[in-house]
Amino acid sequence: MIDQTPLLDQISVPADLRTLQPGQLRQVAxxxxxxTIRAVSQTGGHLGAGLGVVELTTALHYVFNTPDDRLIWDVGHQCYPHKILTGRRDRINxxxxxxxxxxxTKRSESEYDPFGAAHSSTSISAGLGMAVARDLAGGNNHVIAVIGDxxxxAGMAYEAMNNAGxxxxxxxxxxxxxDMSIAPPTGAMSAYLSRLLSSKSYLGLREIGKHIAERFPRQFERAVEKAEEFARGFVTGGTLxxxxxxxxxxxIDGxxxxxxxxxxxxxxxxxxxxxxLIHVVTQKGKGYEPAEASADKYHGVAxxxxxxxxQHKPKPNAPAYQNIFGEVLSKLAEKDDKIVAITAAMPSGTGVNLFEKAHPERTFDVGIAEQHAVTFAAGMATEGYRPFAAIYSTFLQRGYDQVVHDVAIQKLPVRFAIDRxxxxxxxxxxxxGAFDLAYLCCLPGFVVMAPSDEAELAHMVATAAAIDDCPSAIRYPRGxxxxxxxxxxxxxxxxGxxxxxxxxxxxxxLSLxxxxxxxxxxADDLAARGxxxxxxxxxxxxxxxxxxxDRLARDHDLLITVEEGSVGGFATQVLDHMTKADLLQTVKLRTLYMPDRFLDQDKPERQVADAGLDAAGIVKTALDALGIESAPDETVSGKDRPARA
Structure with missing residues (x-):
């Protein structure tokens, strides 16, 4: 691997890149x-996707006048080379x-990130919005959306393309x-045809042909268009x-x-x-042999x-939750041939890959299409099958309308395994995964479970499989x-x-x-304080x-609920019951959940601590609620305290 970077050292922003000669761009790449490899080796992250677009990133910033020309990266996990070229190399570690x-990509981080992204298939919609806004304002800058195969x-990409066309x-x-290799490049001939079809001379001739055809009857004009489409589709595969x-x-070769x-x-x-639409064929993990040889092309690495x-991965002390889910579901499916597993392009991340090894004919990866995954599962449920839709919490948000209309309203027993x-x-x-409790608990008839450990997860998978009269969900963490x-x-x-x-x-x-x-x-800490x-x-x-x-409220001075979710989730369900049962006059209530703001990246344990959801936070909440500033000198218990008024 290259140790010295003399050309890259001269580039602080893309304007510096554009001062170089075209022949120097290979070395820049x-x-x-x-x-990029060195940076990710120190931080971990998404490596393979970024390595696949190094040349494309270099070429785009060289040809287009960013940031005036808007460059949008779909998902954004391939943007590390982009960040290095756009003034952030000194912070890439x-x-x-x-x-x-x-x-x-993140708008607040750089003017070179015109649109924030981390979920897929949004770039064309955002790009079209920018392009139309430019047209309305009388601008002439370019808008470029880079989207992976x-x-x-995802349907959103086609909705946007339909509108854009x-x-x-x-x-x-x-x-x-x-990855999908929609149409493989055909070497020099493919490159020549791409240059020809995008050239001024061809585009000019095409416009002349249109003007000539307009002077003839519409049938002739349409025939010319069809002939061109057929000819170009025959050599390029771009008819769709x-x-x-x-x-x-x-x-073209990317x-x-x-x-x-x-x-x-x-x-x-x-x-x-x-x-x-420019169809560019690239190789994930390009230029780094371990990534090229990896099955997932080093998609995400430590x-x-x-x-x-x-990779420097610490040896796990216990199995990951997603693997427990996959293994338990596989065993249940041995005795129940109606159990099926569905994932939206995340088989290994959800543990569905383990189910697939045992039951390949009953495993369905529908691609990055959460809306379809939910309704597909609903359709299977109508025919007596027991579908488990394994989707990350943050990704299930993309199929929420389907959860409401195609599952909940129809009371279909779709089981959602909500990872992360x-x-x-x-x-x-x-x-x-902040919002799943809030957006599922508000739906009538939904059963929502959350295991406290692996054994509880196993029980809840079995419980979900047995629920045949309503939808259900199990939410569990990463790791x-x-x-x-x-x-x-x-x-x-x-x-319940x-x-x-x-x-x-x-x-x-009361913990969820x-x-x-x-x-x-x-509780141990509180006991030490009496x-x-x-x-x-x-x-x-x-x-x-x-x-x-009712029992906890009746027998204690203070009730604390704890959940790793947003406001509007489990605590709201508890508070609703306590209000209706007039229990708020009986006991002090404190609810602990995630803060009402979006949090930037950090270690999970720090995020939990900052939210006050760790042991120290729970103890502090208890002491504050009871008006105790420090540990008491003598034992304080229910029978030792004065009776409540």
Missing amino acids: DELRAA TLRQAGGLSGF GAMS AMNSRLTVILNDN FEEMGFYYVGP HNMDHLLPVLKNVRDAKDAGPV KFDVVTGA AGYVGADGSTHC EGTGADLPEVPKVLEI KGRILREGKTVAI GTRLQDALAA LSATVADARFAKPVDTDLI
């Missing part, structure tokens, strides 16, 4: 790739760390084909995009500057081309050794479990019933999900265990 650079599987605003969409109103160019530069320049200089590619619920650390606010022993045979839990793990008299802590360990630790505490595991966010809430 090589140096940029080396700088802070990627995905507290106070550092985001792992995605995986992101093109009809509006005919000048918009450039670059399809970065790095042409039918949507885009002028298609490609496929790692060859001699191919990229002339095509980008031709498209830049075509004043009346309307929407154009810190690693640059020479060997070995709660804090996710380095991926920041865009991937934080490894607590080390709890897994049951040989998971049991079906009684719906929690459990008490420790009995006390002064403080009651994996904050239970902090609740138990807080305050006995009851600790209960709610298990269900909906329906809540009203009998348990």
